Amino acid sequence: MNLKELGFNDINHETLSKTNTPYAIYAELIDETTQKQFEDVLGEPYVTRGALMPDAHAGYTMPIGAVCATKDVVVPQFVGFDIGCGMCAYKTDYTKNEIEAHASQIYNAIIEHIPLGSRKHKNHQPFKYHLPLTPFAESVLNSTGLKQLGTLGGGNHFIEVGYGADEKAWIVIHSGSRGFGHKIASHYMIQAYLAKHHQEDELGARLEEFIKRNAGFKAHNPKGFEKALLKFKHKQMLELNKKMRPDDIKEICGFDVNSTLGKEYIIDQNFALNFAVENRKLMIERIHTAMNNIIGGTYTFKAEDETRFINRNHNHADYDEKSGEWIHRKGATHAEAGMRGVIPGNMRDGSFVVMGKGNADALNSSSHGAGRVMSRKKARSNVKLEDFEASMQGITGTVDENTLDESPFAYKDIFEVMRLQEELVEVEEHIKVLINVKDNSKSKY
Numbered sequence: 004m005n006l007k008e009l010g011f012n013d014i015n016h017e018t019l020s021k022t023n024t025p026y027a028i029y030a031e032l033i034d035e036t037t038q039k040q041f042e043d044v045l046g047e048p049y050v051t052r053g054a055l056m057p058d059a060h061a062g063y064t065m066p067i068g069a070v071c072a073t074k075d076v077v078v079p080q081f082v083g084f085d086i087g088c089g090m091c092a093y094k095t096d097y098t099k100n101e102i103e104a105h106a107s108q109i110y111n112a113i114i115e116h117i118p119l120g121s122r123k124h125k126n127h128q129p130f131k132y133h134l135p136l137t138p139f140a141e142s143v144l145n146s147t148g149l150k151q152l153g154t155l156g157g158g159n160h161f162i163e164v165g166y167g168a169d170e171k172a173w174i175v176i177h178s179g180s181r182g183f184g185h186k187i188a189s190h191y192m193i194q195a196y197l198a199k200h201h202q203e204d205e206l207g208a209r210l211e212e213f214i215k216r217n218a219g220f221k222a223h224n225p226k227g228f229e230k231a232l233l234k235f236k237h238k239q240m241l242e243l244n245k246k247m248r249p250d251d252i253k254e255i256c257g258f259d260v261n262s263t264l265g266k267e268y269i270i271d272q273n274f275a276l277n278f279a280v281e282n283r284k285l286m287i288e289r290i291h292t293a294m295n296n297i298i299g300g301t302y303t304f305k306a307e308d309e310t311r312f313i314n315r316n317h318n319h320a321d322y323d324e325k326s327g328e329w330i331h332r333k334g335a336t337h338a339e340a341g342m343r344g345v346i347p348g349n350m351r352d353g354s355f356v357v358m359g360k361g362n363a364d365a366l367n368s369s370s371h372g373a374g375r376v377m378s379r380k381k382a383r384s385n386v387k388l389e390d391f392e393a394s395m396q397g398i399t400g401t402v403d404e405n406t407l408d409e410s411p412f413a414y415k416d417i418f419e420v421m422r423l424q425e426e427l428v429e430v431e432e433h434i435k436v437l438i439n440v441k442d443n444s445k446s447k448y
Contacts (some may be wrong), residue, residue: 006032006415009376010448014038022046027364028055029423030068034355036061041069047255049076051328054365056335056421058415064255067334068374070366077265077320078257079191079272081331084249086188086272088179088278089316090336090345090371092356092434093287095174096302097199097294099166102437105297106399112293113162113440117286118154120442123182128152130281137267140187146279148183153285156181157442159372159409162286164294164438165353173434174287175354177372179318179348180279187275190240191268192249195256198264210238211278225426250363256360260329272320280314287312313356315344317371338362338369338428346428347372348417350402350409351394353435355421357428373417379408386412400439409441 011032018038022045033041033206037059044065045053051072059068064080071081102109118124127149155162155178163175180187213235214221222227258265266427284306291304306312320331336344340361346369347354361367377385387401391410395402407413421430 006376009375010034012038018042019045022105024052026053026055028059029057029365029370029427030055030059031057031423033059034061034093035425037066040064040066043255044069044071044081047073047257049073049257052366054368056092056365056368056370057420058334058370058372060374060376063250063334064223064253065331065333068370070330070332070335071259072328072330072366075260075264076257078255078331079188079195079267079268080186080252080255081257081333082272082320083318083333084185084188085179085318086184086275087107087277087316088177088184088318089279089314090175090177090281090347090354091280091283091287092175092309092313092345092354093291093304093306094167095172095173095291095294097298097300098394099170099172099437101137101298102164102166102172107145108297109164109294109402110399110438112297113290113393113438116129116289116293117162117440119440120155120157120444123147123154124152125152126150128285130278131282132274132277134274134277135270137271137324138233139190139240139267140271140274142237142241143183143186144278147186151183152278152282153289154181154282155286155440155442157444160442161347161350162290162440163354163434163436164290165434165436167356167432167434172437174290175345175347175434176283176286176430178279178283178286179316180275181282183262183278187271190244191264191271192252192256193244193247194264195258195384196247196252196254198258198262199254199256204238206236206243206287210236269320271430276316276319279316283314313343313345332368335368335372336371337367338365339367343431344369346370346421349373349411349414350400350406350439350441351398351411351436352417353433355417356434358431359428360426362427365427369424370420371415373420375413376415377408377413379413382408382410382413386410398436399439400436401443403443405443406441
């Protein structure tokens, strides 16, 4: 695959060096938009260093496959819309042969038990949590979030069952915080923009009018009034958010970490990170139960067993106590020395269990996958269904016209991407694909 023919170019280090911000790039070629977005990120006065992973490609204000450190500022756009999106992998007691013998049944069971795309459960799903969250996030959790727990989503999210070198089967999932995280992210992106441009006046006017209208209530029941005011405030925030789309915000907007909004974002981001891992964990548990029922095993899912269960997200802002900086990873896997992670390739080539090397130049990070070389629109126009089908021979997967944009041809060569990051991670296991499940609805989530 010739990346230059697909719009990828040599890196313009002369332009990037003018930002006077230290950086490292592990990709050999990047597209023009990625170059400009990374330059803009490095140019922010609070950004102290940055890195691009070998899978880097254009994103929203900050490239996907990018990492940066900031001082005293947290930037929702640098985390992205799918807070906590990441990978979980679980090593089962089943063998390759057992999975192959029941592949169609397992595939169908996954489709039956796990809502895909924009679909969700009819009822709230069980979720025990101990982390705090703001009233705004709580309202989103109760209105939509709990019905989305244990659901996959669309786009590049997937469920795989594969096998490693010892032919033991793995369940691998790529998913995030679903619509819950998306609403949290959108809310704070808008609030950051409004705060930057001092346009909070409309909300203030609505609150002031509410206070005047309920003066008697406040006098006779101060505690009840404060609760009602808080509830009203977050309802108005939701209404005002609908007037604006984060995609329309082209400039970078962050929060002072000591500001009220900055503190609230950090609280809700951390909650969404926890929501995302519980989402993946619940799906694995239900798939494992389905496998027991189909194959006839009596094995117990043991998420607490770190030799079997791996979780690593790739969209977050994480405080580094040693440096006093906020490390923003957007489509980049945390890869401290000795830290296990999972890097997916594509529908055909499987995933890699890796051990981080703690490379400081890469801000202790690695790629989060192969990285796209074709937009979804371009892939749907250029990839032939017969070629896609031929590439997936031997795999029970979601292969049709509605997943052309997720075919292996839409991505960089994962083996080359892994070669480019040998300084960042060591490969422990290559999980080869037997079953791949993706959303194939026409409207992508």
